[in-house]
Amino acid sequence: MLPAGMDPRTPVLVGAGQVVHRPGEPGLPGPVELAAESLRRAAADSGVGARLLRSADLIAAVAPVSRPYGDLGALVAADLGATPKRTVQSVRFGGDAPQRLLNTVAQDIADGRSDVALITGAEAVASWNAAARTGAVLDWPEQPEGTRPGATVGSNRAPNSDMETAAGLWGPVYFYALMETALRHRLGLSEAAHRERIGGLWSRLSEVAARNPYAWQPAVRSVADLVTPTHANRTVSTPYPKLLVANLSVDLGAGLILCSAAAADAAGVPRDRWVFPHGGATATDEWFVSERADMAASPAIAVAGGAVLGAAGIGIDEIAHIDLYSCFPVAVQVGAEALGLSIDDPARPLSVTGGLTFAGGPGNNYTTHSIATLSGLLRDDPHAYGLTTALGWYSTKHGVGVYSAEPPARLFRAVEVDVPAARRDPEPGYTGPATVESYTVAYRKGPAPDHADEPEAVVVSALTPAGTRILVRASDADTIAACTDGDPLGAAVDIATADTFTLLTETSVQ
Numbered sequence: 171m172l173p174a175g176m177d178p179r180t181p182v183l184v185g186a187g188q189v190v191h192r193p194g195e196p197g198l199p200g201p202v203e204l205a206a207e208s209l210r211r212a213a214a215d216s217g218v219g220a221r222l223l224r225s226a227d228l229i230a231a232v233a234p235v236s237r238p239y240g241d242l243g244a245l246v247a248a249d250l251g252a253t254p255k256r257t258v259q260s261v262r263f264g265g266d267a268p269q270r271l272l273n274t275v276a277q278d279i280a281d282g283r284s285d286v287a288l289i290t291g292a293e294a295v296a297s298w299n300a301a302a303r304t305g306a307v308l309d310w311p312e313q314p315e316g317t318r319p320g321a322t323v324g325s326n327r328a329p330n331s332d333m334e335t336a337a338g339l340w341g342p343v344y345f346y347a348l349m350e351t352a353l354r355h356r357l358g359l360s361e362a363a364h365r366e367r368i369g370g371l372w373s374r375l376s377e378v379a380a381r382n383p384y385a386w387q388p389a390v391r392s393v394a395d396l397v398t399p400t401h402a403n404r405t406v407s408t409p410y411p412k413l414l415v416a417n418l419s420v421d422l423g424a425g426l427i428l429c430s431a432a433a434a435d436a437a438g439v440p441r442d443r444w445v446f447p448h449g450g451a452t453a454t455d456e457w458f459v460s461e462r463a464d465m466a467a468s469p470a471i472a473v474a475g476g477a478v479l480g481a482a483g484i485g486i487d488e489i490a491h492i493d494l495y496s497c498f499p500v501a502v503q504v505g506a507e508a509l510g511l512s513i514d515d516p517a518r519p520l521s522v523t524g525g526l527t528f529a530g531g532p533g534n535n536y537t538t539h540s541i542a543t544l545s546g547l548l549r550d551d552p553h554a555y556g557l558t559t560a561l562g563w564y565s566t567k568h569g570v571g572v573y574s575a576e577p578p579a580r581l582f583r584a585v586e587v588d589v590p591a592a593r594r595d596p597e598p599g600y601t602g603p604a605t606v607e608s609y610t611v612a613y614r615k616g617p618a619p620d621h622a623d624e625p626e627a628v629v630v631s632a633l634t635p636a637g638t639r640i641l642v643r644a645s646d647a648d649t650i651a652a653c654t655d656g657d658p659l660g661a662a663v664d665i666a667t668a669d670t671f672t673l674l675t676e677t678s679v680q
Contacts, residue, residue, distance in 0.1 A: 171435070173577060178432035181276035181582050183445040183573070185222065185427035186542035187211025188384040190530075191297070192421075198301055200310030201234040201242060204292035204423030206249040212288075212425040212542075217440045222427060223250045225437070228284045230258040230271040231319070232291025235418075235533035236298045237310055238262065240317030246290055254288070260534060261324035264562030265495060266452065267291070268537035269569025270323050273450035273584035275428050280582045285433040291535030292423030299419055329563045331458040333598040336668065337629050337641035343415055344612060345459055345564040346498035347407040348631055352608035353466035353500055354409075355659050365409060368499035369393035371513055371520075372414055372527065375496060379524020384539065386420045386530035405623045408611045408654075416497040416531030424538035426545075445545045446582075448555070448572045449481030453587040459564050460639055463592040465608065465631065466500060471508035471559060473587045474570040482572045483579055484555060486510050489572070491547045491556035492518055493540035496525030505559050522547060522556075534562075541571070548575045597638035599668065604632035604640060606661045611653055628653040630671060632663055642671050649673075 172178060187208045191199050199207075213223050229252065231243035239245060243257040258274060260267030271289050278284040294310075301308050330339065339345050354364040373393050379385040395403075396413045403411045429437065434444065453470035456462040479486060486509055494505040502520055506513050513520065522543045523529035526536055537560035544556040552575035560569035608631040613623045627645040630653075634640060642665055644650070652658065652673055662674040 172431055176431055176577055177581050178430060179280050179282055179581065180431040180578065181279040181428055181447055182431050182434050183426060183428050183447065183545055184434050184439045184443050185212035185216030186545040187215055187425045188539055188542050189423045190384045190386065190421065193296060198297035198306060198308055199421060200294045200297065200308060201237055201239070201292040202245045202249060202311050204294060204421060205231070205242065205246045205290040205425065208292065208423035208425035209246065209250060209288055209290050212427045216427055217443055218437050222286060222437055223252050223288065226252050226254050226286045226288045228256045228258065228275060228278060228287040229254045230275050230287065230289045232267045232271065232535040232538060233260045233262050234291065234293055236293050236295045239313050241313065241319040243319060245311050245313060257319040258321045258323060259319040261322060261326045263534065264324050264567050265497070265534050265536055266560045266562035266567040266569045267324055267534045268541065269450060269558070269560035269571050270452055272447065272541065272571065273452065273569070274323055276447050276450060276582045277584040279428060279430050285430050287428045288425065289428065289538065290423070290425040291538050293532035293535060294421045295419045296421045325567060327457065329566065331460055331596065333596050333641050334458060334460050337643040338612065338627060339629060342497065342564060343407050343410060344610060344629065346500055347410050347610035348608050348629060349459065349465050349565065350409060350498065350500040351610060351659060352631065353503060355608060356466060361409065361657055365397045366393060368409070368414060369397040371499055371502060372396050374519060375521050375525040376528050378519050378521050379528030382524050382529055382543070385524050385528055386417060386422065387528045399623060404615065405613045407613060410498065413527060414499055416526035418531050418533065420530035420532050422530050422532040422539065424535060424542045426538065426542060442549060445548050445573055445575050446578050448574055448578045449478035450569070450571045451477040451585040451587050452569045453589050454567055455565060455589060456593050457566060460596050460631070460641055461593055463594045466504060468504045468508045468565055468568065469592050470568045470589045471505050471570065473589055474568055475509045477585050477587050478570050478572040481583065482555065488555055489557045490551060490554035491522055491544055492520055493522045493544060493558045494520045495537065495559045495561035496521055497531060497561065501561060501565055504565060544573060548573055552576065595638045597634055597640050600634055600638065600640040601665050601667065602634070604634050604663050604665055606658050606663055607631045607633050609653060609658055611650065625650045625654055630663070632665065640665060642668060644669055644671060
């Protein structure tokens with residue numbers, strides 16, 4: 171019987187499974203194999219076994235990057251011998267996908283459209299890269315072109331504005347590096363003090379990963395290990411060497427099983443396996459980074475976090491277990507600031523997995539791993555609450571969830587939260603005086619055999635006297651040298667063209 175007063179449609183997470191396939195282990199598994207295995211482990215974790223998988227009426231899949239599939243869930247279901255009535259998949263790109271899918275599934279359960287649902291995702295970039303190096307043939311399933319899921323979740327909007335593209339900001343490492351230095355500017359930190367701050371943050375994450383049996387790199391790293399450029403830790407885009415960025419070259423899978431409370435009870439899932447979603451919210455920041463009032467802030471995380479905490483009827487101080495999306499240090503710092511968390515509280519680490527550098531960054535699927543890990547912690551700490559965040563593109567698309575082994579006070583409701591406008595106008599083509607708001611020096615891998623770092627260009631974000639923003643990408647040696655030998659943050663500049671500027675003063679950051 172259900173606990174007194176519990177709505178039989180209450181969504182409950184009853185099983186969580188993870189799998190890691192490490193280099194040197196037999197085989198080159200693909201996303202389907204890893205995802206299916208993660209769900210088998212989730213079924214075992216539920217205490218019920220594979221019959222729970224076969225009874226699923228819905229399977230939701232995080233879109234894989236290493237081998238794009240039109241409907242990953244259909245392939246995984248076939249592997250498991252399951253015959254769900256519906257499949258759902260996230261859009262091609264976005265680390266917000268796991269929380270959005272969980273919200274969708276939990277809402278379907280609460281509304282009576284599903285009784286037993288599966289959520290899964292996996293990446294096999296490491297196996298793909300190994301096959302490319304060795305010439306091995308990948309025996310991964312194929313799917314007919316044009317295959318589509320029953321429904322798609324998320325936004326496929328292009329991530330870059332024309333001004334950003336023209337400045338060469340084509341990927342996460344460059345955007346987040348620019349955002350990181352904008353945060354340093356706002357905090358008033360020197361380069362050295364800031365390196366110590368982000369190195370310390372990442373070192374603490376490595377300590378968590380060292381205790382995680384599914385972490386890709388389960389080893390403790392010192393601050394010096396992380397922030398010192400070396401042959402193995404080359405600079406990618408200042409202030410980031412490789413060990414401060416997400417590691418996509420992993421083979422990881424994670425799976426979750428959600429049921430209605432009535433279905434979980436009927437299936438005989440032991441009550442000590444039950445973990446409840448108390449709230450799930452999604453929100454979107456100003457879409458283009460260069461059009462945000464503050465490039466190093468997230469109003470969306472703040473309002474989404476407020477929504478889920480409100481749904482759970484608790485405050486942030488009552489959250490015991492936390493996992494903030496950790497693709498780059500600035501993402502963690504911005505998330506912590508938005509939610510009112512300290513970045514260095516030893517009693518409350520900001521990750522349960524170790525983050526995307528050390529636990530691994532499996533494409534869009536990281537947060538499925540953080541939710542799976544969190545569920546185990548909450549079973550062991552049944553009166554506690556846990557919170558996870560999910561993030562897509564350049565701190566653009568967000569999801570926040572609150573969970574506990576304690577039953578919720580009210581039936582789950584997924585929320586898409588409106589975010590207060592926080593926009594700054596761009597001014598592409600501007601020439602004249604401006605102030606350096608942020609910058610990053612982009613590096614290319616040097617030629618063999620030593621692959622020494624080679625600065626390629628400097629991208630500057632500058633504010634005009636009118637308060638508009640202009641991005642400038644300069645690749646001439648003198649300008650690059652001025653920005654690598656000194657610190658132009660806060661300096662006055664004169665912008666001559668889209669790829670030329672002159673530093674007029676020294677930095678204002680001490």
